[in-house]
Amino acid sequence: MRLLVVEDEADLADALARGLRREGYAVDVASDGAGALERLALTPYDLVCLDLNLPDIDGREVCRRLRTDPRYQPEPGEAAPRVLMLTARDGVGERVAGLDDGADDFLVKPFDFGELAARIRTLLRRDAARSGAVLTVGDLRLDSARFEASRSGRLLDLTAKEFALLRYFMTHPGAVLSQEHLLEHVWDEHADPFTNTVRVTVGTLRRKLATGPDDSPIETVVGVGYRLVDATRPEAGDA
Numbered sequence: 001m002r003l004l005v006v007e008d009e010a011d012l013a014d015a016l017a018r019g020l021r022r023e024g025y026a027v028d029v030a031s032d033g034a035g036a037l038e039r040l041a042l043t044p045y046d047l048v049c050l051d052l053n054l055p056d057i058d059g060r061e062v063c064r065r066l067r068t069d070p071r072y073q074p075e076p077g078e079a080a081p082r083v084l085m086l087t088a089r090d091g092v093g094e095r096v097a098g099l100d101d102g103a104d105d106f107l108v109k110p111f112d113f114g115e116l117a118a119r120i121r122t123l124l125r126r127d128a129a130r131s132g133a134v135l136t137v138g139d140l141r142l143d144s145a146r147f148e149a150s151r152s153g154r155l156l157d158l159t160a161k162e163f164a165l166l167r168y169f170m171t172h173p174g175a176v177l178s179q180e181h182l183l184e185h186v187w188d189e190h191a192d193p194f195t196n197t198v199r200v201t202v203g204t205l206r207r208k209l210a211t212g213p214d215d216s217p218i219e220t221v222v223g224v225g226y227r228l229v230d231a232t233r234p235e236a237g238d239a
């Protein structure tokens with residue numbers, strides 16, 4: 001999952017980015033509204049953590065443009081980013097206005113990082129129409145809150161990036177995801193688009209998921225990308 005943190009207080013922006021990276025998200029940071037809009041026009045973020053009070057274009061205006069300006073509308077196959085607004089103002093009027101502008105949720109500063117992380121998990125889950133912190137696809141089980149993934153009850157030893165990649169696949173079961181799509185959603189803006197980092201990471205994840213030869217639930221769709229299938233269904237692997 002790729003997140004954009006928009007926050008002009010450098011210390012807070014830094015703390016949020018570090019904390020969210022520890023949660024396994026790919027995180028970019030913008031320090032003002034213009035920088036946020038620039039990134040939002042280029043990258044299909046899954047979620048934007050948006051400060052309301054910014055030095056140039058405020059959070060409400062950023063959100064309004066994100067929801068209405070054609071240049072920020074998602075490409076086919078992509079979903080519009082979720083928006084979690086951060087506000088120092090605790091007024092009900094502000095919240096109602098922000099929701100009207102297209103925010104999905106609010107968090108009033110100062111907040112506890114654990115609550116922020118939980119709200120983000122909820123917002124990202126809502127996209128995938130799942131419930132609980134636990135995702136399951138066939139015999140795969142992933143617990144976002146505990147950072148644990150298992151296949152048929154066997155706990156998997158995954159790096160943070162492999163975990164993030166598996167979580168992304170598990171929120172899009174059955175969908176064919178291209179290397180470019182995965183690079184945009186699981187890696188941050190520091191990833192080099194010309195390396196084979198996606199192919200290599202998918203390869204190691206696949207080996208770790210396999211319980212025998214050729215039984216990885218991640219299939220290659222030649223020339224297109226990869227797809228996570230329910231390995232417990234008889235038709236899996238026929239493609």
Ligand code: CA
Pocket residue numbers: 007008009051052053054
């Ligand atoms: Ca601010």
